[in-house]
Amino acid sequence: MTPAQQSLVEQLRARFGERIALTEPSDVEPWLTDWRGRWHGQSPAILQPRSTDEAAAIVGLAGEPGVPLVPQGGNTSMVGGATPAADGTALILSLRRMNRIRSIDRAGRRVVAEAGVILQALHEAVLAQGLRFPLTLGARGSATIGGLISTNAGGTQVLRFGPMRALVDGIEAVLPDGTIHDGLSGLKKDNRGYSLDQLLVGAEGTLGIVTAARLKLVPPIHSRAVAWLGLASPQQALDTLRALEAGTDRIEGFEILPRESLEAALKHIPGTRAPLDTPHDWHALVEATADRADAEPPADLLARLLAPLIERRLVEDAVISASEAQAEAFWRIRDSLSEAERAAFGPATQHDISVPVDAMPRFMAEAAAEVERAFPGTSASGFGHLGDGNIHFHVRAGSRRGPDWLEREGEAVQRLVDDLVAAAGGSISAEHGIGVMKKDELERLSPDRVRQLRAIKAALDPNGIMNPGKLV
């Protein structure tokens, strides 16, 4: 521990007790590596405030000596956003003890939750009050509200409810100077200059520590149904989505996956089975919901809207979940695709990218062809949120596979995919953020943008203590 770190820990313990800082290596060790095991860092201690005031004291004391802080929630970043640097200069600031739901406003449909609340716990708490927080994703059992805000998380229901940015109604945060920004007032209108709330969404902890948030809620799901479709191509999937959207505003999710991704899940994920009897080149999972008992049941709605599409062969085959268990089984396939692909295909580069929705089918075909031409033996494909123009595009090593393929060619593949995305007017990070993983690429492709972001970062965090080395 550096003298500055030591001094910080001692001052904090004197004020807030021993447990404000964990310094036993066995306590710290699990949090030095990201969950996928791609980034390893060092840190001598985890600071774990129980309140906003404690968090503010930590940041306030860290500023002058310039002790870097790495905010951490569930440690589920896909881009190394919560891993400390390898040189051990940073302390981890874990929000896990700030895990209270402060209030639920049933009439106004709002919840105030602390940063360390786990997404699934939030789902359950508001459901118990007859309400629903619609954002959800595979890591919901670990990911925390603070992390979901700091990465502007997406997930599978963005189609209808938008990403985290659209669901945030106010943020409480400790700013880099140790002051507390209180955006939890619940004002529906407030035009006092730039929105610090919105600035903190997606800031990846580089502008301050999100300590709590006021979030929008929606009516609970009364019933839902999930259809599994067999399709010929992403273009037919998109045409299907457009046809469904023309007939209803109750489509919440629309995910696509190619044949080989489904096969990987069926082979490697215990308990999965094929939703359809015959194979198809592409599949789509469509969720429709009803929030009222007197609405047309979602299964009926899907059956009615899909019938003419099957008739004209836009959809090759379809099955609609007959029970909640079957709906869950369909989603389980979707949620396990990353794991299944790793097991089935070994090393692959993964690209969380977006292009304008209508351009996605063509992009997928052309980008895959381009990559496979440049790196013969690889195979490229994508799955995910077609309705959001956001695909998780994977390039699998294939015949180029070797113990160090990712080290040898990963960066070159990354650059090619990113160039193709940029040429298509897209984003090299649709929902996972930048972290350490995409920092260099962001600067290579968007130097003007990075210059503006850096200016903002330097203005609010002149000592550079907030999650240094990430994003900007």
Added chain:
Amino acid sequence: MTPAQQSLVEQLRARFGERIALTEPSDVEPWLTDWRGRWHGQSPAILQPRSTDEAAAIVGLAGEPGVPLVPQGGNTSMVGGATPAADGTALILSLRRMNRIRSIDRAGRRVVAEAGVILQALHEAVLAQGLRFPLTLGARGSATIGGLISTNAGGTQVLRFGPMRALVDGIEAVLPDGTIHDGLSGLKKDNRGYSLDQLLVGAEGTLGIVTAARLKLVPPIHSRAVAWLGLASPQQALDTLRALEAGTDRIEGFEILPRESLEAALKHIPGTRAPLDTPHDWHALVEATADRADAEPPADLLARLLAPLIERRLVEDAVISASEAQAEAFWRIRDSLSEAERAAFGPATQHDISVPVDAMPRFMAEAAAEVERAFPGTSASGFGHLGDGNIHFHVRAGSRRGPDWLEREGEAVQRLVDDLVAAAGGSISAEHGIGVMKKDELERLSPDRVRQLRAIKAALDPNGIMNPGKLV
């Protein structure tokens, strides 16, 4: 004209022709004063780009010599946000020639409009394509898209669709360094760091020039109905709103006004007549819409939901518009209240404030009593967007009236009202912004916040050329 201004104008004319700058006093004069005649400035020229590239050239050339620019749209600011300083150091940058609607995406429900498009023209253009831009307000015949974004405008339909911030899907802007930020890509998901789009919303032209925006559209109104209610108090109005919201999600507007405001309109606005036969202490205007032919007609919906409220005397009396002309007549009363009050009561301080919605009825009563006690002879009241927790609170001179009452006591009244708002956890600017009018008060009441905003401003606009003297 200063040498720096002269040089800038000459360079621009050499590149873009004579009309890029207007220097005739008769051309400039009308734009030196805000529309209410409260702020007067000086400027030797108006710059009027026709394209984003021309706007970028202007900003780029102004940066080095440090020539301040005051962006101007329809010049309808309520807080002096678009008026140049009195010392003549700034040039006006008018966006009025950038008034093209670049594209309308019917399937995706988006429009890309340039900053100088007038709100009413936007309404008409998208309606011709079977779509609707839901934000509207009294100044729609003059206010421009750029100004509405830069002030995060509210208006009368915020209840259902949110303020401008919620309707912006992307912004194109010239940043203070002369580079162009292009946020018009149409990506539904993009997590490449801080949202410059959201930072520019409500920035009052202090961080750059908004040149165009991609805006969300909604289905057009198939039919609407407006109910006019007689009520005993703001609390009963709020209870009525809650009861209506429990029965439908189709309430778009809910505005309240006191007896004397209605009487002022009836007396001073030609062609208005009382909606109800008997007088009431308070009134509410409620708009419900349907966007489909097969929905319950809005008039039937309002009648069904209001009947039990009249039955239990929560609502004293009600009339529902029987025609579009009658609905318009009801709105005309609401839209003319500022003008009517000026004519009826003479000088008044006007306060565009918000508190949490549920706290508004009590705030209105207590704040009025407090002000009338501190300034005997005045009368205080409010009207407006109760459902948003946003009231336009007016303190009328009453018996203290005199030719210079506003000069003598305006500031003291302002400070008292602002203190009461701050004590209630509210905002001293709900929808009009800060401009020059509320700058000192913002700093007095929120010094921490202003420090953060100033840091951001200084980082992005180190030469201080963007609308200096406004907001921060």
